[in-house]
Amino acid sequence: MLDFDAAQARLAARAQAPAEHETVTLDALLGRVLAHDLVANLDLPPADNSAMDGYALRAADAAVAGATLPVQQRCFAGQTPDPLRPGQAIRLFTGSLIPAGADTVVMQENCQEGDAGVTFASAVQPGRHIRRQGEDMRHGHVIVRRGTRLRPGHIAVLAAQGYAQAPVFRHLRVGILTTGDELVAPGQTLPAAAIYNSNAPMLASLCQGLHTAPAVLRHARDDAQAIEQAITELSGTCDLVLSVGGASVGEKDLVKPAIESLGGTLDLWRVRMKPGKPVALADLNDRPIVCLPGNPVSAFVVFALLVSPLIRGLQGCGQVLPPVRRGILRTDRPLGGDRDDFVRIQAAAQDDGLPVLTPHVQQSSGALSSLAWADGLARIPAGTTLQSGAEVGWYGLADWLG
Template sequence: MISEQEARERVLAAISCSKEESLPLLKSLGRFAAADVLATVPLPGFDNSMMDGYAVQSRALGFAKVVGEQPAGAQLDLVCGEGEAIRIFTGAPLPAGADAVVMQEDVERTGDSIRWQESLQAGENVRHRGADLCEGQMILKVGDKLTAGRIGVLASQGFTSIRVIKPPRVAVLSTGNELIAPGLPLSAGQIYNSNGFMLQALLMAQGIEDISSSHCQDDFDQTVQTLKQLLATHDVVLLSGGVSVGDHDQIKPALQALGIKPDLWRVNVKPGKPFLFAQHEGKLIFGLPGNPVSSYVTYQIFVKPALMKRMGARQVEPTRLRVVSAQSLHNDGNRPHYLRGILKEGAFRVQGLQESHALFALSQADALLRLEAGATVAAGEPVEVLI
């Protein structure tokens, strides 16, 4: 049994990015950049007015004669001389000679003359060329996530498409004679297959869309054949159940029959000890425990970072937050324990049952607290949680 840290490092060391592809900007939302991008268009692209008003010379003494009008959208090449003003609108190019804009609310206009009370500073109410973004400035780095804001910046540079990393095609395979699909009537001893749906939802939340889902019984031949088919058509196979040492756990024997030796199996963590990771001809295989909380936790701490790296993300580790514990906590076990809980007003509190089968308690949680073996945390003590 190896440590959680060693397991994560070994998994991440085995991961390389998927292939690149070029996508239209809006199709790239949520993907990760495959190349650095530099600005070619300054923002703003020209000196312009921050608001509706009058463009003037800042040294003017509180009055000026209106000699023209500059709307947004067209450069009229107007010139503002001494003692003159140009009527101007938000976003309109600043006329030559003017270096400030006086707000229309601060102006009294009589015919072609305007007056204002307050003195002006050079640059007042003016957006200067390149103040936000200069030519040559880095606007996107390899591994940056394409957010709405970044797509907006790319559009401001005239881009219509962007090179991104293509997400992997993932197969979710659940195993177990006791599992049946939701919607069917339950018989004695049967349960609904919640893990298959939960894992698909976790993948979708991570931005992976090409997902297939299948199920096989605790049958060696069927498991071998199903794994063989999935590895031929997918980049990643995510297994739920069947990775432990029970008489009906067929995953390890099936992998062995296919000539696949696990890179690691059994990790010193609770829940999730029987976590498995293997590779086969560039394909990735993750074996998660069958208990839903164990499956969820091992996905968060091992699978998600690995898939983030495969998708090209620069930041692959989970988001961590320093808070305080709302209660006294103790781990009397011999493995680090990920407690499920809720964050409220900067404090973490354990939520519901902490057994590995407690799916409802998990559904109410929004954070994980890793408590070392034998460790005690006092109420009010600072702790670090995974969001």
């Protein structure tokens, strides 16, 4: 069996960014991966402006408390103020341009306007409450880098710089193959000894959460020819193929032999992790195929920790491995074994210190309900036994699946 870290690194290294990209409008950029660096088209702010509702003046004209200055002009955001005359003030609002000659802004709460002008409660200091030209972004500087998955904040930056569209890598197309005579699609009548196929919709939604194109779903019965046909189709039309089940050592584990019979090469098989040991990485038609365990809990964990970095790399993301956080284990029994054990947990933030990680009461690979409950996976290293209070690494599902 391959160590978990080595397996994770090998899958991540298999990824290559797409050669092609497309230009997409702002309203369709969310979740896409930027194909080229983008630079600022202008300084932001484009000119000095007021950070407050208040009055612009020369600080020297109100250097003592109680000074009163006549109000020369009222200037709203979007209007151009006249140059400030000595000994006067200009009423401004948040975002108003700073008039030539002014060196400070006094917020309206610290002054009082009357018939004689505006009176300042305290001595005025220069340089207050002014947003300087270019202090946020400078013309020509890179504002979003290639390989960035675009979030709402990035889109706001692009819009503020006048970008109506941006170049992004094309959508990744993922094929999902489930196998097994016992599987029935949800919504159909369930015969005796059959179970509903939860893997297909689960994996499709996991891919959707990573902003791939809609997944291509296929199901094959436990028949070598049917499995070969499905693998041939998916590997010919998709960038990545995920197969579920059929990659272990049982009599009906036909996926691995099917890949090999089609000329595929196996890069790794079986990983020292729990759940998820029977996982394989293969290559067919220059496309990666990841064979996931048939158990839905195991498939979920393997997808989160091994497949999601591969997907991010194939999408062109510059950062494929999200952070591994630290937390304090709270458990009523020792945890550990001969494989890296990824325990389904909920993380509770503390006022000070690391979050507390509480394992689900059922850690068997058959406890499907634990996936809806958990918000993370705590790693218990192979060969260790950990008690309550131990500090461990944990993988936030929001980090790894978003």
